Amino acid sequence: MSCLNGGSWNGQVCLCPNGFTGNLCQDRVPVVVCQNGGTWDGLKCQCTSLFYGPRCEDVVDSIEIEQTVSASVEVTVTVTSQNYSEQLQDRQSDEFKKFNKTFTEQMAKIYAGIPEYDGVVIKGLRKGSIVVDYDVILKAPYTEGYENVVEDIRNNVKEKIQNATAQQVLVDNNCSKEFLLCFNSAATSVQNISITETPEEACRRQAGEDFAKYVTLEYKDTKLHCITPCSSGYKASLDCHYGKCQLQRSGPQCLCLTTDTHWYSGETCDWGIQKSLVYGLVGAGAAVLLVILVILGVFSFRFRREANRQRSRVSQLQRWNEEDGRDPGAFHNVGFNHNEEQEDYVHLGSMYSNFGATLRHIDPERKIQIQRPQVVMTSL
Incomplete structure (x- = not known):
């Protein structure tokens, strides 16, 4: 199938770039702006866990978080029942996939007595017969003082693998029937445990980098929820009174409502004024001004x-x-x-x-000459 305008065929439909639609991406449409970290997948906006909507414009009420602490223990063992080959370096090769399956099944039996065990991940394979560097994945309950619980689990992991590799040594070029792999007990090493993710970190990860500082954890109905100030019904909820809470990159904000009878304002939309009162004051002011x-x-x-x-x-x-x-x-x-x-x-x-x-007609600059009166003396 030939998709137009930069579209790509996924085997079923054409995935169109933003701004195009149609079965062949032949029709031009307005570009859809995915908000709050959402991305266009060719059909719609793919939102982060914290938002939803056609353009990822609405914040979810909460995200339920698993009440566990993820941790990993670095372990190194040496497999003596198989020979190393360069094909094991290619994770897509059949040889690696076969070894990975066998090794995973073997570890599941060894750690079966540890309830927090959640699998293993091979990090690397080296010569000698086959030196395996791997992580034991654990999920411990999220409780107060979980750090001490995780350390106890690490000691349990160390004891289990050391006992297993001491028993499963190669005898007459064969392993016991219970296990498919044999180990060199002297080469087993267990390193320190590391906590990979707590519920707080899981909450921030799902919120995304831009909104991680605005989320928090809170219990509701015995379940742990990742919430924002715009979540309703929680202790940390922002009360917008007569408005709607909207989470933005700058933080939560209250968008105040305007009803048929009132205008609302304020940081939490808790201050309202009647429209009739405003109209009356405006009318009175206009009357006074007219007078x-x-x-x-x-x-x-x-x-x-x-x-x-x-x-x-x-x-x-x-x-x-x-x-x-x-x-x-x-x-x-x-x-x-x-x-x-x-x-x-x-x-x-x-x-x-x-x-x-x-x-008004006098000229102040004009000089006036007044003759001095003469006195005439007469004799009597």
Whole structure:
């Protein structure tokens, strides 16, 4: 089958690159962005254990973790009942596969009395007849003080393999009927035990590098769960009140809800305000603002009207002066005009009202010469 646009045939369907679909990857579609460490496998987003969804956008509630501690013991034995060949270096060769099967079955019999035994892994084969370096895989219960339990298991492993290799020596080029392999008892070596993974480490591994610091372990219904602050129903759960917890690379965050009647905010969405109250406050504020604008408009109108009245009054006075033939700038005050009918009467209102208007035309730089009055002496 020929898959288009970089697709690959897996024997059943075309695995299309991101952005293409169809039985031959012939149709272009929008690129799917897999979030939170998810990867595109040609058909869909493959999410990490901590997330799910079409784009790995949702965090799982919890991951159940096996309540065991994984450990391994390094052991070296020498098989004397078979000869070494270079084919044993190729793990895909039939010779290696046959030896691996026989050796695994033999070790299962030797360690049968150890309940924590979980198999062996051959790390390397060397000459002499066949020197086997391998790890004994153990799974111990996860309990308080599990380190001491694991050390006791290591001693048990050492005792079992030393006893077995001491008994299963080659006699007349034959092994006993119970075992398929014979060993050189003097070449058996058991090294220190190492803890390969605790439940905490398993939890962080399944969470992935970006989210490992946000996960923790907690028991629920006698089972051990790997949880995040966004998991619900646990002691370490983040209470978002009126919101939804979302786990991001920057940490857990509460996304607050908006309902028909309330807006919610705050770090944990615990602060809410009624929409009707906000609308009422906004309406009241708008009403107060409108009243203020009306008052300002009234004062502005009255001020402009008074200013226009004063300008009109000044203009009228200027026209009167021009009609009377007075030069602008002359010092003149009609308030001191002589009245033939009442010589001792002074029009004070006219004086004060016109005095200011005529001063506008006075040139302060113009010099005025006043002649000193002459005194005439007369004889009596």
